[in-house]
Amino acid sequence: MQKEVDIVIIGGGPAGLSASISSAERGKSILILERNEELGGVLNQCIHPGFGLIYFKEELTGPEYAYRFIKEIEKYPNIEVWLETMVVDITNEKEITAINKDGIWKIKTKAIIFSTGCRERTRGNLQIPGTRPAGIYTAGTAQRLVNIEGYLPGEKILILGSGDIGLIMARRLKWEGAEVIGVIEKLPYPGGLTRNLVQCLEDYNIPLYLKHTVVEILGKDRVEGVYIAPVDDYGNPITDNKKFIECDTLLLSAGLIPENDLLENINIPLDPRTQGPYVDQYLSTLKEGIFSCGNSLLVNDLVDYVTLQGILAGKSAVRYINNEINIEKRSHIEIDGNLRLVVPQYLSYPILEDITFYFRVKEPQKSAILTLKDNDKRIKEWRFPVVKPAEMIVIKVKPEFLRYMENPKFSMEG
Amino acid sequence: MKKELTCIVCPLGCSLEIEIGEDIIVKGNKCEKGKNYAIEEITNPKRILTTTIKIKNGKYKVVPVKTTAPIPKEYIFPLLEKLSEIEISAPVPIGYKVLENIFQLSIDVITTRPMETKENTRKTKETKKST
Ligand SMILES: Cc1cc2nc3c(=O)[nH]c(=O)nc-3n(C[C@H](O)[C@H](O)[C@H](O)COP(=O)(O)OP(=O)(O)OC[C@H]3O[C@@H](n4cnc5c(N)ncnc54)[C@H](O)[C@@H]3O)c2cc1C
Numbered sequence: 001m002q003k004e005v006d007i008v009i010i011g012g013g014p015a016g017l018s019a020s021i022s023s024a025e026r027g028k029s030i031l032i033l034e035r036n037e038e039l040g041g042v043l044n045q046c047i048h049p050g051f052g053l054i055y056f057k058e059e060l061t062g063p064e065y066a067y068r069f070i071k072e073i074e075k076y077p078n079i080e081v082w083l084e085t086m087v088v089d090i091t092n093e094k095e096i097t098a099i100n101k102d103g104i105w106k107i108k109t110k111a112i113i114f115s116t117g118c119r120e121r122t123r124g125n126l127q128i129p130g131t132r133p134a135g136i137y138t139a140g141t142a143q144r145l146v147n148i149e150g151y152l153p154g155e156k157i158l159i160l161g162s163g164d165i166g167l168i169m170a171r172r173l174k175w176e177g178a179e180v181i182g183v184i185e186k187l188p189y190p191g192g193l194t195r196n197l198v199q200c201l202e203d204y205n206i207p208l209y210l211k212h213t214v215v216e217i218l219g220k221d222r223v224e225g226v227y228i229a230p231v232d233d234y235g236n237p238i239t240d241n242k243k244f245i246e247c248d249t250l251l252l253s254a255g256l257i258p259e260n261d262l263l264e265n266i267n268i269p270l271d272p273r274t275q276g277p278y279v280d281q282y283l284s285t286l287k288e289g290i291f292s293c294g295n296s297l298l299v300n301d302l303v304d305y306v307t308l309q310g311i312l313a314g315k316s317a318v319r320y321i322n323n324e325i326n327i328e329k330r331s332h333i334e335i336d337g338n339l340r341l342v343v344p345q346y347l348s349y350p351i352l353e354d355i356t357f358y359f360r361v362k363e364p365q366k367s368a369i370l371t372l373k374d375n376d377k378r379i380k381e382w383r384f385p386v387v388k389p390a391e392m393i394v395i396k397v398k399p400e401f402l403r404y405m406e407n408p409k410f411s412m413e414g
Numbered sequence: 415m416k417k418e419l420t421c422i423v424c425p426l427g428c429s430l431e432i433e434i435g436e437d438i439i440v441k442g443n444k445c446e447k448g449k450n451y452a453i454e455e456i457t458n459p460k461r462i463l464t465t466t467i468k469i470k471n472g473k474y475k476v477v478p479v480k481t482t483a484p485i486p487k488e489y490i491f492p493l494l495e496k497l498s499e500i501e502i503s504a505p506v507p508i509g510y511k512v513l514e515n516i517f518q519l520s521i522d523v524i525t526t527r528p529m530e531t532k533e534n535t536r537k538t539k540e541t542k543k544s545t
């Protein structure tokens with residue numbers, strides 16, 4: 001079966017929803033392809049508050065945040081939504097192959113926006129030895145089980161990894177009557193936001209074991225317990241000091257990986273630091289007419305930024321179709337010091353508007369200075385009292401500071 | 415009495431030292447908001463409660479709910495208990511009042527998403543297909 005539209009959006013989470021609105025406002029025909037049975041992406045299972053403080057200036061839960069956009073897109077006759085539709089392939093000619101109950105679709109389009117979100121690291125990625133009993137879940141799967149399907153994954157729960165989803169699930173499971181034994185974190189500092197450490201762990205006296213990891217899983221049919229051990233300064237477990245912890249469930253909250261298999265199939269280069277595609281300030285990948293936003297571009301900690309990226313990608317896709325993006329030169333942005341990643345990674349000249357840059361740091365640091373340089377010439381500086389790996393740094397830079405740079409470089413120093 | 419807290423009002427996360435005597439003295443806060451947070455946390459800590467309740471005949475078996483404002487911490491488990499006994503029936507809109515004026519606090523418990531019935535879910539899908 002065949003179909004033709006101006007813009008196809010792959011993934012109907014918050015990134016795809018805002019991208020669809022911003023491109024529909026500019027008069028294009030939009031098709032959202034979503035593999036789930038409803039729109040909203042991972043927000044549907046994030047029933048806790050803390051969403052929208054930046055974008056809506058009020059505190060919403062995940063489903064409420066999603067609902068605002070789902071209601072909004074109903075106003076646009078030029079946005080079409082196909083649920084339970086999975087995109088399985090794209091070509092360099094921007095032909096999309098998607099599968100749903102009606103069959104296999106070939107969809108021709110002028111621009112594609114990727115908003116496929118991310119997936120969680122699993123036990124395979126983590127390489128924990130031991131048996132393969134039931135009772136091991138990623139924190140996100142457990143979140144879906146409890147908050148959408150309505151059942152408890154276990155009664156005595158240990159969480160590996162102190163990312164936000166794990167912390168939120170610690171409290172959630174405690175509220176549902178489970179015993180939450182603790183949270184184990186390999187690094188010397190927690191992975192989640194301070195707010196979640198306070199409100200999810202400290203409030204309920206759930207211990208956090210920093211510099212520890214799970215070294216073995218025990219149990220035949222069901223998890224019966226795990227061995228945990230401290231790790232040395234290089235992250236290697238000191239197994240002589242291992243300790244047995246009895247539990248029937250192990251939740252893995254060990255990070256997210258942007259979902260970009262489809263981009264890799266057509267050789268669109270991914271940045272090993274973000275695991276999303278390289279993009280310029282239009283959020284255009286290095287392949288013209290293909291854009292990326294939200295968690296498939298980089299792992300965001302606040303949905304508000306995901307929304308802003310979606311809006312920008314939607315606007316850029318329309319400009320691209322209208323031939324309003326004329327690139328004369330492109331420079332690659334380098335990073336240095338305590339910076340772990342930057343988005344966008346490229347500047348396309350001429351620069352006409354403010355550019356929002358997103359950074360993450362490698363390590364926690366007090367009184368940090370972020371400097372923008374061009375060939376060692378200092379252009380601008382930003383100061384931060386503290387920076388943490390768990391919290392994305394977001395700055396907006398005016399075009400006059402970015403004019404025709406040869407070797408733009410951001411660095412974070414003490 | 416002395417207590418330590420981490421301020422969560424902004425990403426700075428100042429470590430606060432609180433001395434509780436006749437007055438409450440807060441140290442370590444970089445701004446006034448931190449002081450207010452500490453005093454509130456010591457005298458009357460409050461949290462928004464978000465959980466799910468059972469729903470009959472819905473697209474899913476549970477529907478998410480929240481308190482319309484933060485409630486004193488000591489009410490969290492009693493309220494969870496109360497909510498575990500409640501079952502509503504689909505369809506419900508978003509913002510539907512599940513409980514009113516809980517513990518005389520002038521705070522309600524409301525749904526945070528609409529929940530259509532199973533049948534209705536099927537119908538909307540079929541109309542989608544034919545258009
Ligand atoms: C399990 C999990 C739990 C999270 N919990 C929290 C939390 O508690 N608090 C918080 O602030 N943030 C949380 N996050 C971060 C959250 O993902 C972001 O804030 C935001 O939801 C990202 O939006 P998105 O639109 O980029 O991605 P998503 O919301 O993940 O949406 C991506 C959508 O794309 C669809 N999709 C993917 N591939 C295809 C394909 N090939 N074909 C069709 N459709 C496709 C997916 O089904 C999904 O609906 C969580 C993330 C995950 C993965």
Ligand code: SF4
Nearest residue numbers: 421424427428445448
């Ligand atoms: S005291 Fe002020 S500056 Fe410090 S964390 Fe709290 S709100 Fe932020």
